[in-house]
Amino acid sequence: MKRIRSFFLVALCALAFAALMSACAGGNKDNKQEAEQKTVVDDAGHQVVMPAHPQRIVAPYLEDPLVVLGIKPIAQILYGNVEQNYLKDQLSDVDIIDTTDVGLPLEKLVELSPDLIIVGKGMASEDAYEQYAKIAPTYVIDNIDKNWRETLLGLADLLDKKQTAEEKLQAYDQKxxxxxxxxxxxxxxxxxxxxxxxxxxxxxxxxxxxxxxxxxxxxxxxxxxxxxxxxxxxxxxxxxxxxxxxxxxxxxxxxxxxxxxxxxxxxxxxxxxxxxxxxxxxxxxxxxxxxxxxxxxxxxxxxxxxxx
CATH class of the missing domain: 3.40.50.1980 (Nitrogenase molybdenum iron protein domain)
Known part of the structure; x- marks a missing residue:
């Protein structure tokens, strides 16, 4: 009888331990998922929940600073006859988005399935922003054309690439x-x-x-x-x-x-x-x-x- 009781006690302890480990594993998984996202406030005042390490970025007219930071966007912008041919080696295999007549086409965005969209204020009226945000987390950045240095540093801060940006700017200033x-x-x-x-x-x-x-x-x-x-x-x-x-x-x-x-x-x-x-x-x-x-x-x- 004592032997049977001992067996049940051991079994109960094992079950309790397994349940505890399962709960811890679930908690760690939840914490990991939370760690993979972050919440930021963009230059238009939107609170944006975005991936901590986005892999599929669409950023019209921001391809240059993204490449500088070592990030390859999944699309490149074409506007009229003005092409960024100077980036063709770095972006030879990415999709081209023609914004000449319709701005940033929503159907193309859906097809690309980005995990982050970054746009300048000029492309982000409230109506447009709402449409973009339905497709992917959307971050609005200011002064794309006014100050490229601030744009680069702003993107670097957003994407955790500050050291890279500072090193690149230092080398550029020397040139x-x-x-x-x-x-x-x-x-x-x-x-x-x-x-x-x-x-x-x-x-x-x-x-x-x-x-x-x-x-x-x-x-x-x-x-x-x-x-x-x-x-x-x-x-x-x-x-x-x-x-x-x-x-x-x-x-x-x-x-x-x-x-x-x-x-x-x-x-x-x-x-x-x-x-x-x-x-x-x-x-x-x-x-x-x-x-x-x-x-x-x-x-x-x-x-x-x-x-x-």
Whole structure:
């Protein structure tokens, strides 16, 4: 009888221990699931519950900083004729989303099945945000076009990549200083302009994108037709004779064919044209902002000015 009682006591203890272990395992699983998510507040004030380590990110116009951080988005944006061809090696196998006519297409987003969507405020009206958030956690970030450094650091903070961002920025700043030193003597007391030409008018770029790089970071003096506040200055061809900049960077696009204008005396009489100081640059680099495209822009600037 005592032997039977002992057997039952041992069995009960074993069952109790098994139940305890099962409860602990379940608790650990729940804690692990909670640890795989985090709650953040985006730049529009939304409280966002998102994966702690997202694997399938869609982030229109933020592909450059994501690649800098070592993160590969699952899609790349195409807008009109301006493509980020400079990222083709890093993003050769990702889907292309054309936002030219419809913004960020919802059907394509559903098809891609992202686990995180990151958009700028310009693409995130309340209606649009609600639609995106039904597909995946959606984080709104500010100043995509205004300050690429802040955008990079903001993404790094969100995605736990702060050290990577700081190291990349430090290396980039060294490249800027090297570029400035290489062209310092040639650009002293000289002016530059960045233009888009059409057959009926021309545009000068202000302190945005490639203009911010050339004028604000590298420190080349902008020509007087460069807008100080607006992103672009639209000018009639009658004003072309006033474009007496020492250096002219021409953003070439498929949209405008300007061969006839460039053969005209209006163009060939300009100082920079006569002295061989005009340089064609890619719209896909000079009309974007980001560390990678800026490094390519730096190479354009140094190569153009050093070679003349």
């Amino acid at each position: 800027v200083e090297q570029a400035k030193e290489k062209i310092r003597q040639k650009v002293e007391n000289k002016t530059a302009a960045i233009v888009v030409l059409t057959e009926k008018e021309f545009y000068t770029m202000g302190h945005v994108q490639g203009g911010r790089l050339l004028f604000d970071e590298v420190g080349v003096q902008p020509h007087r037709l460069t807008p100080s506040q607006e992103e672009w200055n639209t000018l009639s061809l009658e004003k072309l004779n006033e474009l007496d900049a020492d250096y002219i960077f021409i953003i070439k696009t498929e949209r405008y064919q300007t061969s006839e204008l460039e053969r005209s005396s209006l163009w060939t009489s300009l100082t920079a044209v006569r002295e061989g100081r005009t340089f064609e640059v890619e719209s896909g680099i000079w009309q974007y902002s980001g560390l990678i495209c800026n490094e390519l822009g730096l190479a354009d600037i140094v190569q153009a000015i050093s070679a003349e």
